[in-house]
Amino acid sequence: MDDSADDDTPMLGMDLPEAPPAPASSGPYRVLARKYRPQTFAELIGQDAMVKTLGNAIARDRLAHAFLMTGVRGVGKTSTARLIAKALNCIGPDGQGGPTIDPCGVCEPCRAITEGRHIDVIEMDAASNTGVDDVREIIEAVRYAAVSARYKIYIVDEVHMLSRNAFNALLKTLEEPPPHVKFLFATTEVNKVPVTVLSRCQRFDLRRITPDMLFAHFSSILQKEGVEAEAPAIWLIASAAEGSVRDGLSILDQAIAHADLDGGGKVSAEQVRAMLGLSDRSSIAGLMGAILEGNSGGAIDLARAQYALGIEPVAMVRGLMDLTHAITLAKVSRHEDPALAEADRERIGDWAQKLGFAPLNRLWQLLLKGHEEVLRANNPLEHLEMLLLRVIYAASMPDPGELAKLLASGAIPAAPQVAPSPAPAADRASTASAPAAPVDAASEPPAAALTVAQIHQLLESTGNHRLAVDLYDHLRVIELEPGTLVFAPTARLADSFARDLADALLAATGNRWQVRAGGGEGRSSLGQMRAAKLADNDARIRELPVVRAALAAFPDAELEPPGDNRHRSNP
Structure with missing residues (x-):
């Protein structure tokens, strides 16, 4: 049978007997994948x-x-x-x-x-x-x-x-x-x-073939074929093969044909990169640098320049992902890429020292999600530009752990709490995510301004779970200013509540707080606010025509309340 029907390419070793080149007139050219079976x-x-x-x-x-x-x-x-x-x-x-x-x-x-x-x-x-x-x-x-x-x-x-x-x-x-x-x-x-x-x-x-084995194998074949090639070019082909010898030999065949005859037919890394539609490493490194510096305009300009050169947006995203992966591995001393130049190694090592695992993981997740979006997009360049802006914006945001530390130290002062309107209050989660108002460093108060929800979060993060539960369920604030908290007395709060809360705030923020009971009803507690919101939601749901019809058909049925996702711990 003619072995051209075979759709699986073999893997050859490095000690092949050298086959004499066939004369051009002896027959049609045989591709490398068949010639070196x-x-x-x-x-x-x-x-x-x-x-x-x-x-x-x-x-x-x-x-x-x-x-x-x-x-x-x-x-x-x-x-x-x-x-x-x-x-x-x-x-x-x-x-x-x-x-x-x-x-x-x-x-x-x-x-x-x-x-x-x-x-x-x-x-x-x-x-x-x-x-x-x-x-x-x-x-x-x-x-x-x-x-x-x-x-x-x-x-x-x-x-x-x-x-x-x-x-x-x-x-x-x-x-x-x-x-x-x-x-x-x-x-x-x-x-x-x-x-x-x-x-x-x-x-x-049968296992995938490692890049170093493919590099040695392709180098041996190039020697037998009498073709010169740069080592980085062979590494690029070995990497693009993804463990498949047949794919690698097909790419190698194409690279030899693509080689510039004016340069003696030598296969160069630049030609292979252009042939495969890969983004230049230096350009990807420049794009990564613009992202890490928060230079949105520069990042978009670099992406558009690469696009004008014929580089597909999805290839740029893959390049950024590969670079993020390399930086992360460099942090644990596991990054080994023989195709990298010394300057690229130094740049990756420098980024690995400056960046932590949390920002790198966040960057990886954003690029991973963006890769799928760009791949399916009707206009990939627009999606790439929006992805770059999203990554730059997210890269400048602290992670939750850093945010808690900054709030606790007063480095990010929050806006003072404003009395709620008679309308149903937002639940605690939306209150906690309210943006902080900027404060001039010269006029910064002695203690950072915090909302009740932020105080609750600080108590939870520092292990004061019993105090956090009491504050969430029973604290009705009368006055809340930087360094001062006045609340309405209630039998449900222990006599030592004010002292315990002041000590906890001192330990969490480093600032002394005056916490005392005052006269008046005070505003609703966080728990009461949430209960009011749930009750309002329940009333709205019951007014829906489909729900009214269901309750009419099943008079004994009850609405299942949503799960209580309050951030509370067992006392």
Whole structure:
């Protein structure tokens, strides 16, 4: 069979015998993915565990009757199946050999399998042969012995594409095949293969190939092809391959064709980056610098300049994500990218020292969400610009922990509480999120102005849970000024409440507070405000036509109140 039908590219090792270049007139050009297909297990890279298992099984004559190779695209599943077929049917140069993990490659079975013309090695594409009738042909043919080989071997590529009925028809034969038959299955989506089939096969999970292995492999191929390439260019190709040798070889083929002939045909990193539509590292670093400096205008200008050069907005977002990831790993001394220049390493290290984990995590989450938005957007550039503004704005905001510390220290004074209007009060959560009014440093009061909700938060954050509960449920404020809190006395507050609250505020803010009981009713407590809001919401819900109709149809029904999400702790 013509091996062009194979949709899985093998992985080659670094010690390949150098093949003499074919003359231009001898035939059409063969792409690198086919030209450097592995012919022995020694030429596979990254699959040592599988090769060792197969070698031991052959040496001990403990061969399974069915094998399943699974893994991502381009890691060598179909090529491995062909190698197994050669290993089982090899007869050696003298014609007297048996199954071996090192097929000779010169005997008639080895050469016939390599050329895809062996009558006893049948390859089937399950994507185009999915029905019961296709499987029935296999079932009927397995009864007959091999014509010239030791084993009759069926290689089924993308086996997960078989229909349910086809799988069921194959089960009995797959479980108890004749001794002269072996099944070799390959799939990229093993989760779609029925468990009944998986249990009848010896499974091998082919691993992704690491970038350093791909770099060495591609460097070896470039040397054999007589093509010069910059090391950063090879690293870019190895990274873009995402663990797939076939993808990497296809990109390498394209990069060689893209190389500037005026420069001697040398593959450069700049050309590869332009070919793949990747954003320049220096431009992405400049964009990251503008984000961290809060320079919104500069960030938008840089994004537009990259867009004018043909860089897609989603590629810029991915570049920012890669840089954020690199900075985060650099903080834990786990960032190793051989393609980086020394200047880029220093810049990433400098950012890693200045930025904390919380801002980096926030930046990552914003970019991750923005990546999906830009990817699906009708106008990606507009979405990218809005994403940059959102990231810049969020980067300047303190996280909740820092905000609590700033409030406690008085570094961010809040606006004094204003008496509520007769209308239903907002709940505590919206009150706590009210923005603080700016205060001139020269006229700053001796104690920071806080709302009742902020005082409640401080008590909770400092572990004064009992005091926080009493304040939330029973404190009716008469006067609240910086450093002064006057409340209406009530039997529900302990006699020591004023002293305990003053001590807690001193410990939390570093400022002394005058806390005392006064005359008058005072404003509603936080708990009463929330209860009033819930009651108002309940009345509004009951007025909805659909709710009125439901209550009329079911007179004994009751509205389930919303969960109490007040920030309270058990005393």
